[in-house]
Amino acid sequence: MKEYNLKTIKHIAEKVQLSVSTVSRVLNGKTKKYRISDKTSELVLKAAKELNYSPNLLARGLRLSKTFTLGYITPDIANPFFSRIADNVEKYARQKGYSVVLCGSEEDTNVEKSSVKILADRQIDGLIISPVSQEIQHILDLRKRKIPIVMIDRYFPDMGIPFVTSENYKGAFESVKYLIESGHKRIACIQGLKNTLPIMERVRGYKTALKEHNIEIDETLIVGDNFSEQNGYIETKLLMKKANSPTAIFGLSNLISFGAMRALKEEGLSIPNNISLITFDDLPYLDFLSPSITAVEQQGNEIGNIATKILIDQIETGRSYESEGIFLPTKLTIRNSVKKI
Amino acid sequence: MKEYNLKTIKHIAEKVQLSVSTVSRVLNGKTKKYRISDKTSELVLKAAKELNYSPNLLARGLRLSKTFTLGYITPDIANPFFSRIADNVEKYARQKGYSVVLCGSEEDTNVEKSSVKILADRQIDGLIISPVSQEIQHILDLRKRKIPIVMIDRYFPDMGIPFVTSENYKGAFESVKYLIESGHKRIACIQGLKNTLPIMERVRGYKTALKEHNIEIDETLIVGDNFSEQNGYIETKLLMKKANSPTAIFGLSNLISFGAMRALKEEGLSIPNNISLITFDDLPYLDFLSPSITAVEQQGNEIGNIATKILIDQIETGRSYESEGIFLPTKLTIRNSVKKI
DNA sequence: ATGTTTTGCACAAACGTTTGTGCAAATGAT
DNA sequence: ATCATTTGCACAAACGTTTGTGCAAAACAT
Numbered sequence: 001m002k003e004y005n006l007k008t009i010k011h012i013a014e015k016v017q018l019s020v021s022t023v024s025r026v027l028n029g030k031t032k033k034y035r036i037s038d039k040t041s042e043l044v045l046k047a048a049k050e051l052n053y054s055p056n057l058l059a060r061g062l063r064l065s066k067t068f069t070l071g072y073i074t075p076d077i078a079n080p081f082f083s084r085i086a087d088n089v090e091k092y093a094r095q096k097g098y099s100v101v102l103c104g105s106e107e108d109t110n111v112e113k114s115s116v117k118i119l120a121d122r123q124i125d126g127l128i129i130s131p132v133s134q135e136i137q138h139i140l141d142l143r144k145r146k147i148p149i150v151m152i153d154r155y156f157p158d159m160g161i162p163f164v165t166s167e168n169y170k171g172a173f174e175s176v177k178y179l180i181e182s183g184h185k186r187i188a189c190i191q192g193l194k195n196t197l198p199i200m201e202r203v204r205g206y207k208t209a210l211k212e213h214n215i216e217i218d219e220t221l222i223v224g225d226n227f228s229e230q231n232g233y234i235e236t237k238l239l240m241k242k243a244n245s246p247t248a249i250f251g252l253s254n255l256i257s258f259g260a261m262r263a264l265k266e267e268g269l270s271i272p273n274n275i276s277l278i279t280f281d282d283l284p285y286l287d288f289l290s291p292s293i294t295a296v297e298q299q300g301n302e303i304g305n306i307a308t309k310i311l312i313d314q315i316e317t318g319r320s321y322e323s324e325g326i327f328l329p330t331k332l333t334i335r336n337s338v339k340k341i
Numbered sequence: 342m343k344e345y346n347l348k349t350i351k352h353i354a355e356k357v358q359l360s361v362s363t364v365s366r367v368l369n370g371k372t373k374k375y376r377i378s379d380k381t382s383e384l385v386l387k388a389a390k391e392l393n394y395s396p397n398l399l400a401r402g403l404r405l406s407k408t409f410t411l412g413y414i415t416p417d418i419a420n421p422f423f424s425r426i427a428d429n430v431e432k433y434a435r436q437k438g439y440s441v442v443l444c445g446s447e448e449d450t451n452v453e454k455s456s457v458k459i460l461a462d463r464q465i466d467g468l469i470i471s472p473v474s475q476e477i478q479h480i481l482d483l484r485k486r487k488i489p490i491v492m493i494d495r496y497f498p499d500m501g502i503p504f505v506t507s508e509n510y511k512g513a514f515e516s517v518k519y520l521i522e523s524g525h526k527r528i529a530c531i532q533g534l535k536n537t538l539p540i541m542e543r544v545r546g547y548k549t550a551l552k553e554h555n556i557e558i559d560e561t562l563i564v565g566d567n568f569s570e571q572n573g574y575i576e577t578k579l580l581m582k583k584a585n586s587p588t589a590i591f592g593l594s595n596l597i598s599f600g601a602m603r604a605l606k607e608e609g610l611s612i613p614n615n616i617s618l619i620t621f622d623d624l625p626y627l628d629f630l631s632p633s634i635t636a637v638e639q640q641g642n643e644i645g646n647i648a649t650k651i652l653i654d655q656i657e658t659g660r661s662y663e664s665e666g667i668f669l670p671t672k673l674t675i676r677n678s679v680k681k682i
Numbered sequence: 683a684t685g686t687t688t689t690g691c692a693c694a695a696a697c698g699t700t701t702g703t704g705c706a707a708a709t710g711a712t
Numbered sequence: 713a714t715c716a717t718t719t720g721c722a723c724a725a726a727c728g729t730t731t732g733t734g735c736a737a738a739a740c741a742t
Binding site: 018019020021022025034035036037040059061062063064065 | 718719720721722723724726727728729
């Protein structure tokens, strides 16, 4: 295998006996502006092709203070909700000429902070993030550097940072309403991370639905504190041991509900006969379970696309996004996991 | 909000009235080598902290020809098999001080080519890739530039490029053996992309198992040609319309089998009474379906971790990996989707 | 006091780009 | 033939680092 020396603009310049500036201008299509003759232009292009030239994006980035790089910080890329978003973020970005560097926050603010710093040091042009907590100074710091940011799923309102999320309140409200209309009164709600807005909004939807139907809110039925499968599992176990156990569970995320299902199965409780279930996040397999599970669908694809579009728009126009938050409608897909009682 | 000017080494130098070289050396902990006094060292560190200095990784990368960046090219990050791998790749890399830029290939060689080029231009230190096809010149070109590469899942043997994959042959062999021992003779096999090695190996395992049990191979039962859910769906529909339809289906990936299940459900065929099913790729929900689905588990976490470890080892030692391929064992988890006949 | 070694740092080049400006040569006008 | 304009390109600086080398001043030795 023969040694392969990376070619630079300089090599082209030497080969065609021109200056690097001329070569650069030709390669960047600025021949008119700098009055490069067609003859030299062709010469340069031919040489570039022959040498298999490819620009060093580090150097360009350094010079231009523009890297065509986006950061994407996600709590858990293995979660299908986030991986679907990542898929769309990456595709959209690539189509627009941007690359995305993927960083995990592992649902841990300190990890998130260090990921933000790494991305900042890499001089990203913009950031997409689903922030772990309400601790956001590191994100505001980024903004001070004039780096556009878009939040996904989780967000902070009134900070002037645009976000794309679902109609969490409405989605939860409709679900619980449906449960109530099916005759349920003791409805448990297993939360994700408590101080995230989607969860706060979903819980608010849950509570409002109960109130509107004159059902007293039993705080002992509002349990859980993170997005893990384990959380769903444990809380379900505990719920079902209660003296006055619920007749329905509303799981506020896919993993939580999965944990709930695992617990119910272990306990020999059947859905929907012994207990009804509705979950946030729809996934294809939910339709194949017995019973199939009623779910609140979020538009993961659109969330990713829109967030990336907004971000790139901000980067390229310099304008900050006019309307702060975008709430995408959810859809309650009714299946067979809720019993009429 | 006050303007925030990014601080450079130069600003520190001015502030403490020293040269940039001294500052750089202090910041890089090279005080002994260059005999920087403790006094100046402390002075510099203090100033750096005060100014909230953070290094520009582009500039450093340019100077050092080392970016601490890995590329990860995957056919479909939304596929849980790949997103799990991505999760582990990113975590391992981060722990070792590397970032990963995520690129999709969309199961398309041309997209893959352009992704490779983008990453190369970004001067990545190494690449992890699940190549789409056997067309690999672009990957060999990367290698000519001395950029270490590790292949995941899909690979080409005997090219001197290390890879981490599953024991596809054995996993398939065991599955089909199990089907045969359950009394099945007409076993269909729905493939993914035909010219990928995992598929070739799985099909080989399938065929060998049949042969060893003196069952004639019926090529019309070997169908399908890509990894999509649709492929599984369509091929299953066609299979079940056949005069002599199979009694069992072996789906060679999670999405394929999911498509198969959808088709079977639509056709009103029940698993395992009307047809048995085994799938490659285990996922948590398979245990919750009725019936639960027998599956060949691949160690996604380990694949990601090992591949990243190998890659970074190569980058940092400069040695190419001694043994070319790593085959991780699969595990057949027997559930209730196969009927004894 | 003189010579030698050590200490402590600064200078400048380099990594590969992009771009404002300057300056000959070619072209045009009269 | 002379002057003005246009054409076509080169020079050099800059982006923020890192690092080989050079050179005073300080410390030491005699």
